[in-house]
Amino acid sequence: MVHIQLSLILCLFLSFGNFHRAEARIRHYKWNVKYEFRSPDCFKKLVMTINGKTPGPTIQAQEGDTVIVQVNNSLVTENLAIHWHGIRQIGTPWFDGTEGVTQCPILPGETFTYQFVVDRPGTYLYHAHYGMQRESGLYGLIRVAPLEPEPFAYDLDRSIILNDWYHKSTYEQVAGLSAIPFQWVGEPQSLLIHGKGRFNCSESPSLSTAVCDTSNPECSPFVQTVIPGKTYRLRIASLTALSALSFQIEGHNMTVVEADGHYVEPFVVKNLFIYSGETYSVIVKTDEEPSRNYWITSNVVSRNRTTPAGLGIFNYYPNHPKRSPPTVPPSPPAWDDVEPRLAQSLAIKAHQKYIHKPPTTSDRVIVLLNTQNNISGYRHWSVNNVSLTQPHTPYLIALKENITGAFDRISPPDGYDFTEYDIFNVSGNANATSGNGIYRLKFNTTVDIILQNANTMNVNNSETHPWHLHGHDFWVLGYGKGKWDVKNDTKKYNLENPIMKNTVPVHPFGWTALRFRTDNPGVWAFHCHIESHFYMGMGVVFEEGIQRVGNLPSSIMGCSHTKPFHTP
Amino acid sequence: MVHIQLSLILCLFLSFGNFHRAEARIRHYKWNVKYEFRSPDCFKKLVMTINGKTPGPTIQAQEGDTVIVQVNNSLVTENLAIHWHGIRQIGTPWFDGTEGVTQCPILPGETFTYQFVVDRPGTYLYHAHYGMQRESGLYGLIRVAPLEPEPFAYDLDRSIILNDWYHKSTYEQVAGLSAIPFQWVGEPQSLLIHGKGRFNCSESPSLSTAVCDTSNPECSPFVQTVIPGKTYRLRIASLTALSALSFQIEGHNMTVVEADGHYVEPFVVKNLFIYSGETYSVIVKTDEEPSRNYWITSNVVSRNRTTPAGLGIFNYYPNHPKRSPPTVPPSPPAWDDVEPRLAQSLAIKAHQKYIHKPPTTSDRVIVLLNTQNNISGYRHWSVNNVSLTQPHTPYLIALKENITGAFDRISPPDGYDFTEYDIFNVSGNANATSGNGIYRLKFNTTVDIILQNANTMNVNNSETHPWHLHGHDFWVLGYGKGKWDVKNDTKKYNLENPIMKNTVPVHPFGWTALRFRTDNPGVWAFHCHIESHFYMGMGVVFEEGIQRVGNLPSSIMGCSHTKPFHTP
Structure with a gap:
């Protein structure tokens, strides 16, 4: 007992410092x-906090460590589940934290223990994965230090997590999405930089200062204090509900060196485009004029922006951290210019010394057409004309325990009508249905996924969708414009040095091709990371190697058909 | 199968009509x-609906019928439980619907089936009993028709359910109650008469008509159309979150004939005082000048009223139902005049032909002192210095299944320091604690409960608390002012014709004495029916005859320590 406590204290101690040890440790939270x-943008609203904070505490560990997080649900009537975004959960598919896919929700008053190995170094995320709870503020960063030296040097390591922020509660947003007629919440009220934003309260003069108060220290601008003449690694992550972002540090170039935990062949950007669910590390040198501060900006792209820029201060020490830069914040790129975003996507290749070559052929190709549809009067997003409605018995448990009747055993289609469907026009969308069938993938095979974008229900409109795959990294084989063509586009795939990622955008009216190995037994969600889009059905579920999954812990059970499977 | 469907259809058919049959039937919902x-008072907010409605559908049954309600939880991340208020659940204590006491909550996507016998005629209620969900709008009426003739005559039978209404969500209210410093939501924005109220949107000119619109038909005034020269039975019920009410029909006397399902020796009132959780039937004759309409009013009493009167129209046919009465709505009684409210409490006696004599002595007397306290910086209500925190393993299951560690097995005290405690002064309140111990009552004994009111944490202030007992009706033996005195006050008890009720007020700085038989095996909550007060700990739990409780249905299990007890 004494021994256990001592090692816990040691772990806590170590998690605050820099360390380079070869032994795997347990990180206990x-x-x-x-x-x-809270008033993250000066507007007071209810947020979901972890130990009083949003964003929550950063998990810090070393490659190979075991992370244990005991989550106590102190919400009063609401359940919970937390996803460890980018952690593949090899051998622990039941701790992926995806309600309805890998676990039952955690009830109020209950404590659930997640335990998993962080097997790869890099920058990852965690966030609620139940209903649209992520938008309530339950999110944070996971930083995994490497055992081996990295292919870039820096003096200091800092993290910035980006978000967009609504004043309406997630309950109101969900109710609007589920209403007839559809009630869209609109664009976010502000953009948060590491949990801090600024809503112009005076725009709504009716709001009392009890509700909206720009003098509230909670919404003072985010400040990143830096020492002149140093090299910084900045880990930039996005967990926006809706927005694609352009991130910029006035006057400073950024060299992209890591994407979703994989080393990138370095390239330089002025604007870092970042989509919900992505993480990047960039190298920034503090070699500008040191007598002043500089703007950090976050701006919406890909949607006609009405949300004001998120502004933070890149504070050159010893200037006062609150001193505004003497300049106007830099202008963002045009919101509707896809080219520079596509160019950045194409620029991201694996670092030449860290190339994992993909298999040269695939065993199965699944083309996923994203469309917007009306189904029984409700607005949905569909994939190959099927809008995902998650069942309440988690797939993983239903499959492993052979529970019948939990979901539709007929799989959705591997493609769409390539010859007839016009991705550039509003389709009739008459045939879409809701369903909860899943894709069954043969174990240890190579699967290609083509994300095919299309016109929404509005004329001449196609959105950017960042798709996130659970349980895997995938090779990004290519991006293209228009309709993916099996004959010609496959020839242009990058099989030499493709980056591996877990989240990737499909650009408006374009396609994105991915490849992965079905080598991680479990059931894995693959979905648009825009919170409302997934809620509206824009996702699929993959099963692979279910017979190789170990005994499920009974802690993930207790809902719907799985109640009988819970044992003490 | 055909037979079952036919009988279901028959049941549905019958539930719409008037009927007087001796056989017990099944009422299936x-x-x-x-x-x-919804915009019940013109202000648009999220409400919890049943089949699209708030108040929910009225359950109509006949004495002895079995009511089956299949509840499907279509909330996205939130659980649910529904209490059948006034139904004693004889033989079915597991279907009382009290989360944490008699059942685990119903998870999103799950369907829970309540099944119970309505063994007594009268007017009852149902409402959410989980967190503070009742305030979200999940409530309605249960009307049970008698097999025998009633001791009063009427031509027509109508129901009116009263409520108060907040614009803040229950989430926000709960977060405020659980905050340091305590953030009180304040007085309700409006009073609803059968789900309809009126907030003066122009008082908050900043609110757009999308949010607050007095022309919205949802908040047109409640209209009770009546035929002149008839005798009406009006069933008046209150499910306010906070407010004690005075209900009035301009120019019309009301003869009280039923209280909480028991026949009352008739008496006449102009104002009917009604507390949250109470139901009354009153007889009203439509014998006033028939060429006009009259006001129906609901007004706050017992708290310094800032909430405007709830106004409805008592519409004499064939006057236009929207025609405002030509008069000013009648003035309510002074909010702080306790005397007429105490007088009404004292006036309610059992109908002389329906007297159930109470036992003349009791086996145990439990005196419950209500106080307001600070515990670890949080604001609480306590009973004998213990503030109830419900465990997440329901007491009924923990006791019946001998689950250890689910709650504190030490019972709270049967009284307080009668000689030293000054109920007229703010006490130090230093010794209160939070706890989840319960009272274990010997089966088939007679228990007296004395509710003892006291000063709150504010000088010269004591509030009205309506206490509701689950699983029982109790005899109301007496009300008094000041400190209950075991020597003198017990002599004044009404043992001749006390009314039986399930909800009773304790008046400011006063006491109320109740008696009941512990003849209903189960675990029963007894608590202040003010939603925030119960949430803040103002309640106790009684166990009686647990060994006589039948096998628990596994549908009530699945949370916390009860997961292993769920079987298919």
């Missing part, structure tokens, strides 16, 4: 989740 | 609960 009033 | 936007 105790989290309490509840609703509290 | 299918409810779907979800969040929808």
